[in-house]
Amino acid sequence: MPIVLALVLIAVGSVLFHFLSPWWWTPIASNWGYIDTTLIITFWITGTVFVAVVLFTAYCVYRFRHGTAERPHYEPENKKLEWTLTIATAVGVVAMLAPGLFVWRQFVTVPDEATDVEIVGQQWGWSFRLPGGDGRLGTSDIRHITAENPLGLNPNDARAKDDVVIASDDLHLMIGKPVKVLLRSTDVLHNFYVPEFRGKMDMVPGSVTYFWLTPTRTGTFDILCAELCGVGHPQMRGAVVVEDKASYEAWLGKQQTFAEATQRLKTTKTDSTPDGSSARN
Structure with a gap:
């Protein structure tokens, strides 16, 4: 009993x-x-x-x-x-x-009005890329990856020059604006996962996966890697900030384009000697 x-x-x-x-x-x-x-x-x-x-x-x-008077009935097939x-x-x-x-x-099935947003995973962090004034992302290739160009953007592609590259900051999205999330990895298998978005997708080296969403609530949401990717997997964290149009545009206006970041690095190298002192002095 x-x-x-x-x-x-x-x-x-x-x-x-x-x-x-x-x-x-x-x-x-x-x-x-x-x-x-x-x-x-x-x-x-x-x-x-x-x-x-x-x-x-x-x-x-x-x-x-046990203890009942029932006798078992043998029935091998029914x-x-x-x-x-x-x-x-x-x-x-x-x-x-x-x-x-x-x-x-x-x-x-991505709506026509969706904006492309690229998310790149690497051991063990997240980088992001947004289209510039032309509204289109430039091409990229792992052969172009360097310390100065961690996402491997094609320096000869005019469409890539105005792309906004975010390597050490949160990803910002505008509330109510559909986005097509393009996912790629530069090393091993990762998985982009934001629990509140009710969506996750593998990031496979050598290919680009995608899904789309429309943020409907402002706030800051954690980005997790949902695929074991090495010893630093538990620390592979990031954040998505969903905000109103004015706040989003103010944040976007403070970001550097790929061309601006590249030029800044060139200027820094030109103006500094190997020991870090100014070459003009």
């Missing part, structure tokens, strides 16, 4: 925890309502099966407990039961997978 009661408490407690858990009412910072809907569908299907199996186990423990379980399982799996296909289509 204690085992039966324990099983019933597990089933009832799991249902109550799901409905009373604080995360259920946590506001989301982006527009992924359809992802939450998919999760809820999955919870209902898997939760129903879980409760049914646990309660059936409790019934069997009680009904066929085609009706096998077909019922097979069909029910297939329907449940399809019900969980089908919404995911629609969600994935929305996840990668």
Whole structure:
């Protein structure tokens, strides 16, 4: 009897925890309502099966407990039961997978008005690139990566010269503005993950992955790496700041373009000797 009661408490407690858990009412910072809907569908299907199996186990423990007069019935095959379980399982799996296909289509179908934002992962930090006045990102290649050009932007591409490169600061986004998030890695496999955005994506060396989002709540949100990438993986942190248009434009106006940063480095090298003193002196 204690085992039966324990099983019933597990089933009832799991249902109550799901409905009373604080995360259920946590506001989301982006527009992924359809992802939450998919999760809820999955919870209902898997939760129903879980409760049914646990309660059936409790019934069997009680009904066929030791000391009853019941004799076991030998039935090695039951085609009706096998077909019922097979069909029910297939329907449940399809019900969980089908919404995911629609969600994935929305996840990668970028609206025309979205602005490109590039996020680059490397052991063990994040760098960002925003389009300049031309509204387009220039090309890049790992062969161009140097200490002065950590993102590998093509110095011969005119479109790259006005790109805004952010190597040691937070990424800022404008609230209500769709963005296409372009993801690439310069060394090993990483994964860009902002929990509040309800979106994450692998960053595969040698390729560019992407998804899109529309920030719908201002605030500062943590960037995590969700793929084990070496000993510094736990410290690979960053932040996304979602703010209003005026604050975003004020921040963007303070950032340097790739051409400005390159020219500044050249000037610094020209004006300094190897020991750090001024060459003009």
